[in-house]
Amino acid sequence: MTTTTLDNAFLYNAFIIGARNVISEKNSLNKINVFPVPDGDTGTNLASLMNSIIEKSMLKDTSLETMETIVDAAIEGARGNSGIIFASYINGFYEALKNDDLTIDEYIEMVTNAADQAYLSINKPVEGTMITLMRAWATALNSLKDAGHSVLEMFSKAFDVLQVELKKTTEMLAVLKQNKVVDAGAKGFVHFIEGFIKSLKGEKVSMDFQDVPEITEHLHIDHLDESQYRYCTEALLSSIDLDHKAIKAHLETLGDSLVVAGNKRRLRVHIHTDKPDQVFTYLASHGSILEQKVDDMIRQFEMVNHQKYKIALVTDSIADLPQSLVDQYQIHQFALGLMINGTTYYDKLTITAESFYGLMDTLDVYPTSSQPNQRTLENFFSQLTTYYDKVIVLSVSSKMSGTYQAFVDSANKFKSKDKKIAVIDTIQNSGAQGLLVLKAAQAIKAGMEFDDIVTYIEKLKKETKILVSVKTLKYMVRSGRVGKTTGIIGKIVNLKPVISIDDQGEGIIFDKGLSIKTSNKKIFKHIKGILEFNEIDDYAIVHANAGDRVTSYEKIYTDLIGKPPTYIMNISPIVAMNAGIGTVAIAYIKGKSKLVDQSIH
Incomplete structure (x- = not known):
């Protein structure tokens, strides 16, 4: 026929x-x-x-x-x-x-x-x-x-x-x-x-x-298989003559649920793995990675089946917060892009801090950060709003990145009378942003109302600060954060600046030292000055492979503040790109006034 x-x-x-x-x-x-x-x-x-x-x-x-x-x-x-x-x-x-x-x-x-x-x-x-x-x-x-x-x-x-x-x-x-x-x-x-x-x-x-009913009881899944890989990892690969069989043969050693689709010009790869960084390192050696996606399947599973809270908390990967706390509070962390040798990698996922530190001094073309892919971000919000009616997003400072505006633009497409989404410009980054995310998570756990949490974080961000001791200016010069002239002068005089963020979210030179010892003393003096009038609610020490400097900071500030840091961790590759290896920073949130306490007594 x-x-x-x-x-x-x-x-x-x-x-x-x-x-x-x-x-x-x-x-x-x-x-x-x-x-x-x-x-x-x-x-x-x-x-x-x-x-x-x-x-x-x-x-x-x-x-x-x-x-x-x-x-x-x-x-x-x-x-x-x-x-x-x-x-x-x-x-x-x-x-x-x-x-x-x-x-x-x-x-x-x-x-x-x-x-x-x-x-x-x-x-x-x-x-x-x-x-x-x-x-x-x-x-x-x-x-x-x-x-x-x-x-x-x-x-x-x-x-x-x-x-x-x-x-x-x-x-x-x-x-x-x-x-x-x-x-x-x-x-x-x-x-x-x-x-x-x-x-x-x-x-x-x-x-x-279509309007669909809430998940019914029989669709509740109690647990994931213990052998379940964590990350659903995908890439769109482009080249002249891609070899499907060879690529499949190698990738099957890194995970399961492997699917390789396409033709010799373009391949779409899907794999469940615990090593997305190794997957992308391999694929980058075979062609140009045009797109990539890494989904945290544990977080997705919890979102569908085991929500701890009715409010979803979202941040970007510049917020330095240990994975253990991210998991404890079911925080959704959106990974930003880092352009290395023409390929975009996902911060903390397809490029880890440890592997990035090893590359920093070998690259002819210094890495740059890239804006979130709008389609990926919209897919992210689409899934979130399928399972949550309320979403709070804490973004890196809008003065430092276009991430905040990208969050706002995507979130606006999913707001409705039934879906509340608040995007907060934290005017912070790194450990300071991480501490604010932690405070928001704790507020959600405590049962605070959506609007009250937004007001709370908006107020708290003004009491938050990060002080960064940079070991060398060369990384800031290479990343464009400071001019070459400043970098040369700084090198000649051995300038060791203390970097911070002002009230508008702009990066500033907070103070200057002619040695690491001097810059450390200036940070110590600042923290001691804060403690004369206020308590320090929470603080964190973040660093870029800073070694003994971290050990020293932990001891000094535990003694000074009277309690250990809330956490210590390596900073994200994007932050390290600007701050450089050897950097150490202390971020804190100012607590209640000691003067008020004295007047009460």
């Missing part, structure tokens, strides 16, 4: 309508996401891919040209396990395309090849998931092609078969059966085919998200 309906214009329209249909089901797909990880983001990930198809694909002169724009958009927009498998499916469909006006036999050949490509993209395919439905669609069409049906009748009957196969997924995987749900990725594929058929009927699909 032949037809002229499956032409260039139809293919383009069908993909757009199919994409819209999946997006309209984003929230419902997130709600039933329990496999391979119950992190509640399958709908968000598929929506990212589908949005990319809608926004970036184009109707060209031929089906081949049109499908090339669709597959490139799919690979670029693919996120998560399901999204990347779907992108591989679309790539397989494209690779089997031969003519502009498709016969049914040719279409079946294309969807069969698409399903095969989806299987090949996965390191360890699991039945009862999206790939099962992809193959079922091709099989159903093949069984009906000689029955004399019209194209619409044939597609509709095959879709009936697909819906039956979807229901079967509940029995195919133990976790689906336990939670009485179908596979979220498989359901997403069914919604895509449903949209495909709607396009045949001339119907349109609204992308308004």
Whole structure:
């Protein structure tokens, strides 16, 4: 049976309508996401891919040209396990395309090849998931092609078969059966085919998200498997001749849930790992990393299944706060970008402080920080607002970075009468910002109301300060924080400045010393002066591989303040890029006035 309906214009329209249909089901797909990880983001990930198809694909002169724009958009927009498998499916469909006006036999050949490509993209395919439905669609069409049906009748009957196969997924995987749900990725594929058929009927699909019920009791997952890797790691890799097999063979030694989809020009990689830095170091040696994503699956799991609090607390990676405290208070930390040798790395995730310190003195082109990717940030807020009605964001000083404005712009797209989001400019960075985040976390734990927390942090940030003793000016010169002339003069006179932040959030030279010993004394004098009139509520010592200086600071300030620091840690790579190796800093939050205490007594 032949037809002229499956032409260039139809293919383009069908993909757009199919994409819209999946997006309209984003929230419902997130709600039933329990496999391979119950992190509640399958709908968000598929929506990212589908949005990319809608926004970036184009109707060209031929089906081949049109499908090339669709597959490139799919690979670029693919996120998560399901999204990347779907992108591989679309790539397989494209690779089997031969003519502009498709016969049914040719279409079946294309969807069969698409399903095969989806299987090949996965390191360890699991039945009862999206790939099962992809193959079922091709099989159903093949069984009906000689029955004399019209194209619409044939597609509709095959879709009936697909819906039956979807229901079967509940029995195919133990976790689906336990939670009485179908596979979220498989359901997403069914919604895509449903949209495909709607396009045949001339119907349109609204992308308004449906109201969906809260997570029901049977979807509650008690715990993650102890062998579960922490980070869902993804990259979009570009080169001239990418070797799928070699890349897959190496990456499978670093984690599981490995999916590699695409072609020789572009690859989208997905892997669950505890070593995202090693994944990106390897990929960077094979091509240009155009995009990357690292999701903390433990935090996502907690967000969906084990929320400690009803308010989500968010900060960026410049806030230096130990991972143990980030985990204790379920803080969502958004990693910023660091450009090294033409590749963007994620602060603290795909480039760690320890590995970055080893690079700092060897790079011909000094690293720079980069602004958050807007699509990634919007995906981040999209998922947060799926599970939280209230979100508080504490950003690095807006005078030092565009991060604050990026947070504001993305958050505004998700605010509503039911969703409250506050973005606070902390006018701080590093340990000072970290202490404010900790205070916000403790306020949330104590049950303080949303608006009261915002007011509390706005007031507290004015009582917060960081004093940084820089060992050498050369890193500040290289990063552009101080001029070369200043750097040369400083080197000649052995200038050892104390760096701080003013009341507007601008970096300043707080004081000057001609030696490390002198700058240490100036910081000590300042802290001692504060203690004459106020208590110090919390303080932290942060550093960049400062060694003995850290030990000395800990002893001195424990004795002076009367208690040990709240925490001690290495600063983030982005902060280290400006401050340099050997830097040590003390951040503090001023406490209650001693004068008030004396007047009471």
